[in-house]
Amino acid sequence: MTASFMVVSVLLFVFVPESFADLRLLWRSTEHASAESPDQEDLIMWASKQQGLNRCAGLILYDTQGGASAASHISEANVFPQGTMIVDAAKISAVQALHYVALGSLGGSCSSVLLLLTSVSWRAMLDASGAARTLADSWARNRRVFAVMQAATLSKQAMSDQASNNERDLLLHSVLRKSVQLVLCSYDPHNNLWRLFRSVLYRGPHRHTSALIATYHRDAGVRWTQGSELFSDRRFQDFEGYKFTIAALPYSPFIIEANGAYAGPGKYSGLEVRLIDTLASVANFTYEYKAPSDGEWGRLSPNGSWSGMIGLVDRQEADWAVSDITFSPERAGYVTFSSTFVYDASELLTPRALPLPLFLGPVKPFTLVVWVAVAAAIALSGPLLYIIVRTSPAHDHDAWFLTPAHAVMYTLQPVFNHGCHKDLSGNSSRVFALFWLLSAMIISILYSSSLTAFLILPGYTKPIMNLEQLVNSHIGWGKVNFGGVQNALLEQTKDPVLIRLREGVQWYRSLDSILKEVVAGKLATWDNRITTRLEIAVHFTDKSGQPLVTLTGFELLQERIAWPMTRLAPFKCRFDELIQRARQAGLVEKWLRHVISEQQVQAKQEQNSQLQTAGNEGGGEAGGVVVLSLDHFQGVFLVLVFGCFVGGFAFVGELVFHRYHGMGYARHRRG
Template identity: 25%
Template sequence: MAPGPRPRWRQVPDLDGARSPTSCDLEVFTFTGKQRRRSYQVTVEFPQGRALFVEVGHCVTAGRGRVPSCQLRGPLFQDHVAFYRDFRGRHLLATAVDNWPFFKVNMLPNGTAVAGGGMDVSVLDTLAAKLNFTYSLTTPADGQWGVPLGNGSISGMIGQVARHEVDFAIDEITITGPREEVVDFTRPYFLESTTFITQAPQEKSRAYTLVRPFALEVWLVLVATVLFAGPILSLFTTAADSITRGDPPRGLSPSFADRPGSKYKSRTYSVETYAFGMYRIFVNQGSHLRTFWPSCRFFLATWYLFCITIYALYAGSVTSFLALPAFEEPLQSLQDLVDAHAERGFQASLLKASSHEAIFKNADGGLLHDVWLTTSSEVFVDSPTEGVSGVLRNKYAYIHATMALKIRAFKFGRRKFHMARETFYPQGYGIVCRSGSPYKAIFEEVLIRISEAGLVNKWAKDELDAIQEGNDEEEEEASGTVAITLEHLQAAFILMVLGGSSAGLVLLLEILLAWHKQDDLSGDEGSSGGGTKH
């Protein structure tokens, strides 16, 4: 509990001089007025908007045969918690920055700052109504939340409170150790964690749709399997035919007949024919290969089952890739961010003079220090809105509290952003009061009541729902069945172009070989003719 008001002793000629323009609002004055030669009246003036001194006792100084004494009929200091349950209409000065959804600050044409809504505005209005005070707003010149700086100064809202320029500050202000050294915080009225937001992962090119279902090693194994399947079947057929000398097995009729009425004879194929036949089976086009040898039939049966399995897996995967496009791997943790900095040039973006900047900047080592090394002077922003919008233009990962990121993601379009799954640095928000503030305790009492009643969470949800409604309508309009376009089928056309190009190259090679062979034949004929003539 914060201490009570501190006594300040001043000598004044009368009661009218007890208060002066330099008197601090909410001070408590104790006045001792001389009644007789050695007798003094003790009065106390409590802040009630006007000088109102109440007699609480009298004192007698030492004299001849008299012992100094002081008799008090009332306390010199009232219980500040009980006293400040009613501020009696006093006017307080608060500071805040424009930080919706917590505190929206609107500037009037005459330069006056007024509250425009937000979760913390609801908290402040409830405090004012409950404790019977009014307030006006001001904003820090630097527009920052504030931290103690190395040169001894204090920036932002924290500095305004520490220098007694304002009575208190409320605006998503995180309770931290360095800040508590210069100001007092109430107990936290809202708790949440920190995460980071990046641009939504880009869709992978559909040009690789036909090869994406299987990994590279799977494709290599499949190509080798298809290439060797034909020669293996040819080997089985040749071996069986040589052992049985072309006669079919006893009790089994041949699996083919050349023509009706023709005499049966054993049929064998070239290795190229076996290889192409196995390829036809692999691409689900059937085959004209026929055999009656049990070993060959067993091999073909297992080959059919193998191809059916591969085809089903491949066809299902291609269908899913066409219906649901594949995206780049998103960043889900701080370690992912550090890795992405090295591989893709991502940087961590932070709010200036914030608690988030402090935790990374002051880290001596480990992951937090590694994240700090990804920053540069260009990534620090003046507001959360600037930080969130910045990730759409650059490879930034903006680090901030979860609720503020959600709100701004909905505002700019949820589909444009990705929020990391990992959360860290749990933080609590409190009202910033002057050191030794007499009304901090009563602020805490009211804050605990509204927090336990669920009002703070309700106000936070109201702000989130307000921005989410319009965003949901846009997403519903964008959703629905999409017709297949050339973009979806570009992989098939690319494969066709590659096949045609390869066929053209092979044709050109065949023509060159044919010309070369024709030249050789012409040369041989010329040589033979010349020899005969001779």
């Protein structure tokens, strides 16, 4: 075709809400409006019958006299029995025309659009501000595009089985190729027939190409060269070995480094690798990995560009990205996400609760309230016994108890498991003494058992359990700098607690390095629950398998894990179908459990090997029995030291008292 040709496009767009609809594009090119291509209306009628468009309503836009005539013929032929609307596109703007196409205007559950436009109008629509994205968004919801192109003279290439340059430009237009299927018909006047080409996407060695599928003549009918239908519902069933490029970074258990010598399969293992390999086996494709140079998941810069793996996909340097990538509305404005295959959440991790100091052993068995109650009971029991004995009719027989100090010592001795050789004679005093001895025995037993338990298993301080406690604590907090959704949450938040979190955060390059700081009690952090819990189970547990950090269960962010694909990727529907089948079959959950189990078993084997090499070094346990060390007696010796201090203070006081009392007695005798 030559540059002087005028192009009139005819677009049929079928829009079915809440479902995939059929979209057909009919495009014809002629030097003069009167130079109609033979069998054009027959071809249109045949195509509509192939796909059942005659059940829908129709909208026709035109901008030439020939277009008006064609619109009239189509209307008279009753192609759209449910109604036809005709609009003169020359009287509206390109953007308005685009909205007619993209949004439809007849309503109902089935509507079609015909565009009878010159190439000037068609290009104006595609070049209009926001046109490409608007039209691509609309067509991405549909499955099929059908185009018809006619020319007065054709090149030898156009008359062959290969599409011409102009035809390929249309088939592989950056907007049109986002449609799932596109068929282009080109009229060959020398052979008096139409050639039907189909866009071929992501198949074999080709990313975007075309192929002849059939020829059409009114008398001879259709002769198929590939298949027997215009549009196949199994188009992406087989990618015929096409090699996709996948952006990836190691992030266990989703992507785990396996063998860095490979560029594709075998380089990584993990949950998402199993899902990719399953899809590759079913849909017959292969792949290679590409890592972002900045090592980030993806953050949006002020100039509107993305870093990391999201940037690779946005710039179409990768077909999609993996590695525990979270869906976000901000990212969805630049890439297209697959269906979700894992739901996760960011969990707060804090230092493990520390054991209480062993020197507090003598006082920890009871709370402060209990200590006050016991002290009050001991302090009141002696004077109360003295009063009972004093007022008892048998007080003459209990003369020893009539001294207040003796009564106090009598009630104090049972508390320390020490009896008294004195006995009471009065019934009332005996009843009091009986119940006091019983109470003292219970207090003593409870104290002894609680103290024993504390020495064997000391109590613990309360761990930090939420963000408010964290920002008000004495420790800091750190975060792995992935440049992902969690970072964006801190950057955009207006919550006072999160603002304090953002202002005080310390950035790290790896989860392992920050977890070491959490174990040391210096920092707290938060990250994806699946990854962090696996990392802790593998590398940060004690000999009994208990985590060395506190898993608070506090969730900062609910996350949907999905694959970001190139915007409006035509293979998304096929991938979504396979992902959903894997999820519904329970394979994703099974793979995740299996990967986590493998990592834990491997870590356990490594730990056992290290223990066998190092041997059992000295410690506080022998055969499972706790051996008391000097540390356990800190409280005992502290009480002893305190008692010595109090005793010394009493001794000094006694000396001073007797000295002054003796001097007063001597002056009294001299006087």
